Amino acid sequence: MSNYVYGKNSFFEALVSRRIIMAYVxxxxxxxxxxxxxxxxxRKTLDKMVKGNHQGYVAEVKEFExxxxxxxxxxxxxxxxxxxxxxxxxxxxxxxxxxxxxxVDGVIYKSHNAVRVNDTVAxxxxxxxxxxxxxxxxxxxxxxxxxxxKGYWIVGSDGSSQKMYTDLDYDMNTVLVIGSEGKGMxxxxxEECDFIVKLPMYGHVTSLNASVAAGxxxxxxxxxxxx
Numbered sequence: 001m002s003n004y005v006y007g008k009n010s011f012f013e014a015l016v017s018r019r020i021i022m023a024y025v026x027x028x029x030x031x032x033x034x035x036x037x038x039x040x041x042x043r044k045t046l047d048k049m050v051k052g053n054h055q056g057y058v059a060e061v062k063e064f065e066x067x068x069x070x071x072x073x074x075x076x077x078x079x080x081x082x083x084x085x086x087x088x089x090x091x092x093x094x095x096x097x098x099x100x101x102x103x104v105d106g107v108i109y110k111s112h113n114a115v116r117v118n119d120t121v122a123x124x125x126x127x128x129x130x131x132x133x134x135x136x137x138x139x140x141x142x143x144x145x146x147x148x149x150k151g152y153w154i155v156g157s158d159g160s161s162q163k164m165y166t167d168l169d170y171d172m173n174t175v176l177v178i179g180s181e182g183k184g185m186x187x188x189x190x191e192e193c194d195f196i197v198k199l200p201m202y203g204h205v206t207s208l209n210a211s212v213a214a215g216x217x218x219x220x221x222x223x224x225x226x227x
Contacts, residue, residue: 003062004049004061006046007052007054008055010122011057014127017130019064022039023036023058023059024041024049024058025039026040026041026056027056028040043056066134066135067106069108069135072106077225078174079105080106080152081218082140084178084185085113085185085186086210087114087182088115090120091211092116093122097124097125100132104132106135108137108143114180116136117134140186145192147175153194154175155168155176155177155194156177156196158179158190168197170220170225171224171225178213180210
């Protein structure tokens with residue numbers, strides 16, 4: 001990924017995680033006593049460094065450390081989110097933020113032909129990337145099969161399903177699969193799902209933004225487990 005994070009939340013979470021190599025700020029009021037190297041620069045300099053609302057804070061950081069799928073596994077009520085071909089960096093950032101807020105154990109996505117963690121993802125995640133386990137894998141189907149061996153059940157989301165998203169009790173180790181924005185889940189991944197659920201659509205538009213759908217499904221799982 002890019003070696004920069006920007007925006008207040010992302011900047012200060014990277015500061016807490018001690019990932020900052022060099023900070024570039026409009027003023028040093030909040031960081032001068034933090035023991036990190038920094039430069040006070042003008043707004044035009046920051047504007048040239050990153051694309052997006054930096055809020056006066058840009059940092060060169062150590063490369064983000066990817067996690068292993070094995071580090072996400074739990075014995076009971078585990079919840080992992082798997083992204084199948086997601087293409088929008090803003091959706092990835094928003095999903096990572098939601099997952100961290102909801103206590104999801106990890107996010108998995110393909111290492112090719114899909115969106116990956118970068119500086120925009122870090123900005124949209126608003127600091128959550130510093131705490132979320134994220135794994136890139138070469139093959140989602142193989143990863144699913146390995147997770148099944150560890151006791152996980154695979155729940156995909158597709159509008160053609162007859163089963164509503166509220167029809168499962170989710171009292172099980174769960175991998176929630178979110179498909180791509182335009183095509184949904186790939187055929188091979190869909191065939192590996194133990195359950196496929198749908199979100200109801202009552203308006204004229206027949207699909208939700210991927211990050212919105214993920215948020216609804218994740219919190220429904222948490223709610224179902226509390227009953």
